[in-house]
Amino acid sequence: MSIRVVRKRADAYQHGDLRRALVQAGLKLLAEKGVEGLSLRAAAELAGVSHAAPYRHFQNKGALVAAIAEEGFRLFTAAMRKEIDASEDRTVLARLRAAGQGYVSFATKHPAYFRTIFGPPVWSKGGPGWDSLIAAGEESYGVLRGLVVEGIENGELQAGDPDQISLAAWSLTHGFCMLLIEGRLAPKGVGPATVRGLTDALLLSLERGLAP
Amino acid sequence: MSIRVVRKRADAYQHGDLRRALVQAGLKLLAEKGVEGLSLRAAAELAGVSHAAPYRHFQNKGALVAAIAEEGFRLFTAAMRKEIDASEDRTVLARLRAAGQGYVSFATKHPAYFRTIFGPPVWSKGGPGWDSLIAAGEESYGVLRGLVVEGIENGELQAGDPDQISLAAWSLTHGFCMLLIEGRLAPKGVGPATVRGLTDALLLSLERGLAP
DNA sequence: ACCTGAACACCGTTCAAGT
DNA sequence: ACCTGAACACCGTTCAAGT
Numbered sequence: 001m002s003i004r005v006v007r008k009r010a011d012a013y014q015h016g017d018l019r020r021a022l023v024q025a026g027l028k029l030l031a032e033k034g035v036e037g038l039s040l041r042a043a044a045e046l047a048g049v050s051h052a053a054p055y056r057h058f059q060n061k062g063a064l065v066a067a068i069a070e071e072g073f074r075l076f077t078a079a080m081r082k083e084i085d086a087s088e089d090r091t092v093l094a095r096l097r098a099a100g101q102g103y104v105s106f107a108t109k110h111p112a113y114f115r116t117i118f119g120p121p122v123w124s125k126g127g128p129g130w131d132s133l134i135a136a137g138e139e140s141y142g143v144l145r146g147l148v149v150e151g152i153e154n155g156e157l158q159a160g161d162p163d164q165i166s167l168a169a170w171s172l173t174h175g176f177c178m179l180l181i182e183g184r185l186a187p188k189g190v191g192p193a194t195v196r197g198l199t200d201a202l203l204l205s206l207e208r209g210l211a212p
Numbered sequence: 213m214s215i216r217v218v219r220k221r222a223d224a225y226q227h228g229d230l231r232r233a234l235v236q237a238g239l240k241l242l243a244e245k246g247v248e249g250l251s252l253r254a255a256a257e258l259a260g261v262s263h264a265a266p267y268r269h270f271q272n273k274g275a276l277v278a279a280i281a282e283e284g285f286r287l288f289t290a291a292m293r294k295e296i297d298a299s300e301d302r303t304v305l306a307r308l309r310a311a312g313q314g315y316v317s318f319a320t321k322h323p324a325y326f327r328t329i330f331g332p333p334v335w336s337k338g339g340p341g342w343d344s345l346i347a348a349g350e351e352s353y354g355v356l357r358g359l360v361v362e363g364i365e366n367g368e369l370q371a372g373d374p375d376q377i378s379l380a381a382w383s384l385t386h387g388f389c390m391l392l393i394e395g396r397l398a399p400k401g402v403g404p405a406t407v408r409g410l411t412d413a414l415l416l417s418l419e420r421g422l423a424p
Numbered sequence: 425a426c427c428t429g430a431a432c433a434c435c436g437t438t439c440a441a442g443t
Numbered sequence: 444a445c446c447t448g449a450a451c452a453c454c455g456t457t458c459a460a461g462t
Contacts, residue, residue, distance in 0.1 A: 013462055014426055035332075039454065050428050052457080057426095061455065120247075120327075123395035134399050163400070167410070168384065168417040175387025176379070183335035187346050188375070198379070205380040209421025225443055226445055251435065262447050264438080269445095273436065 003028040007048035019057040019067075021047040026068040030112040035119070038112075040064060059128050066129040069122045072113040073136035079106045080143055092151035093207055099144060100173045100203045101196065107177035108195060114181065118174070144170060158212045165210055172206050173199075215240040219260035231269040231279075233259040238280040242324040247331070250324075252276060271340050278341040281334045284325040285348035291318045292355055304363035305419060311356060312385045312415045313408065319389035320407060326393060330386070356382060370424045377422055384418050385411075 005025045008015040015021060025046035029038045040061050041051040058064040083102030084095050107114040116122070122133065148166045151157035157165060176199065179185050190198065217237045220227040227233060237258035241250045252273050253263040270276040295314030296307050319326040328334065334345065360378045363369035369377060391397050392407065402410065 008427095013428095018426085040456090041454070051455090052429080053427055055456075115332075118390065118394055118396060120394050123398065137396070137399070164410070164413055165417070167388070167397075168414050171387035171391065171414060172380065172384040172418075173387065174391060175383035175385065175389075177387075178330065178390050179383065179386060182330055182332050184330060184349070185379075186335065187349070198376070201376055202380050202383060205377070205421040206384075206418065207421070208423075209417040209419065211420075220446095225447095230445085252437090253435070263436090264448080265446055267437075 003031065005046045007046070010048070015047065015049060015053075018047060018049060018053060022054055022057065022064060023067050023071055026064060027071060027113070030068070030072075030116060031110070034112045035115050038065070038068075038116075062122075063128045065116065065119075066122055066127070066133050069117050069119070070129065070133045070136045072110075072117045073133070073140055075110070075113065076106050076117060077136075077140040077143060080140070084143070084147075092147055092154065092156040096144075096147050096151070096169065096207075097200065097203050099147060100169070101199055103173045104177055104180070104195060104199045107181055108192070111181040114177065141166070141170075155212060157210050168210065169203075169206060172202060176202055215243065217258045219258070222260070227259065227261060227265075230259060230261060230265060234266055234269065234276060235279050235283055238276060239283060239325070242280070242284075242328060243322070246324045247327050250277070250280075250328075274334075275340045277328065277331075278334055278339070278345050281329050281331075282341065282345045282348045284322075284329045285345070285352055287322070287325065288318050288329060289348075289352040289355060292352070296355070296359075304359055304366065304368045308356075308359050308363070308381065308419075309412065309415050311359065312381070313411055315385050316389055316392070316407060316411045319393055320404070323393040326389065353378070353382075367424060369422050380422065381415075381418060384414060388414055 003024055005028055006015075006017065006021045008018070008021075022043050025043040026038055028046065029042055040054050043064065044051045044054050047053075054064060058067070080099050080102040083098045083105070087094050087098040089095075145162055145166045148157060148162045148169070152159060152162060152165070180190065180195065215236055217240055218227075218229065218233045220230070220233075234255050237255040238250055240258065241254055252266050255276065256263045256266050259265075266276065270279065292311050292314040295310045295317070299306050299310040301307075357374055357378045360369060360374045360381070364371060364374060364377070388411065392402065
């Protein structure tokens with residue numbers, strides 16, 4: 001996943017699509033330097049403009065981060081969908097497991113995107129870009145919820161509130177990812193090799209709890 | 213929980229216990245201004261010393277944060293233990309539920325401590341103060357694991373690897389807390405009033421999955 | 425309408441010098 | 444042994460001025 005940032009031409013005064021270039025620059029900084037490496041000034045420099053130029057397109061750093069998070073959400077949702085589609089077993093439970101594996105795999109492959117997507121500056125604002133960010137988040141959640149609804153209907157899952165059941169599955173998977181990428185599990189010897197098996201075991205516990 | 217920071221006396225040249233004062237100052241900054249408000253310089257100012265003074269006691273900001281996280285862990289563990297002790301129902305399942313409620317309640321009451329405790333700079337280093345931080349984390353984990361072992365022995369939980377079962381419960385609770393305090397659930401209308409009931413519902417799903 | 429350059433108030437970190 | 448003050452390289456943000 002190599003990211004291309006369109007630089008302003010040195011002889012030009014205007015960029016053309018600075019907004020988009022800054023978002024791409026942000027994704028690149030996250031991928032290469034992590035969450036700490038993402039700054040307005042560094043993004044501006046990658047785009048070849050002065051450090052004040054971003055303020056024509058984003059109210060503040062939070063607005064840029066929200067735009068980056070929105071883009072990150074699309075990558076995240078796509079990765080999860082891909083894993084689901086790849087499941088040979090088409091039962092709801094199998095596809096839920098695939099979704100969980102996709103979730104964990106995205107988090108470990110792109111921890112900085114994952115942290116940004118679920119990070120604090122993004123969701124606690126209600127500022128500019130909030131609506132389309134919420135929409136991107138809802139679409140991602142819709143993938144999970146859709147599977148749960150399907151499972152309730154065909155009897156693979158117990159009857160109940162789909163949102164509550166979804167939240168249980170989401171919380172378990174999300175919590176595991178957080179503990180994993182923050183290194184909290186490292187002292188316990190949980191490394192890349194054991195993640196896949198562990199994820200399946202965790203999801204299995206939950207499946208038993210959500211069975212009819 | 214009011215935090216007292218011992219300031220250096222203006223007429224004195226040395227502080228006396230600057231290390232401890234800086235940790236207290238850090239906790240105060242976290243409580244009052246959140247994670248963003250915690251800086252070495254601000255902590256130094258609260259302690260009444262110059263901004264370079266902390267470097268006599270901490271190698272860098274990460275080392276101070278680790279020391280603060282260690283103290284936060286003690287508060288966290290104590291809060292969970294208190295909730296467990298308060299449970300009238302002394303079955304393992306009831307005490308596990310109490311632990312879960314204590315976990316969530318600490319996260320919502322002290323989000324900045326919670327984020328610091330489980331945040332990235334703390335666990336991914338291996339730097340100075342790492343060992344005693346790990347110890348504080350292990351003690352916290354031991355509370356959960358102890359209950360799980362007891363449950364397996366008396367048949368309230370299914371037989372299995374205690375660490376795996378603990379991880380399932382931990383992940384579910386932790387993920388719910390993260391989604392909650394990062395505001396990810398706010399658009400769904402999950403507010404303070406509904407948290408307690410929701411927590412119980414989530415833990416119940418898991419209990420079913422971990423039943424014999 | 426869009427961008428630049430200087431300025432301001434913050435950071436973390438280093439280092440010579442002071443007590 | 445412990446702390447200070449100046450310095451450096453970074454931040455986010457604002458604003459008058461340039462194109």
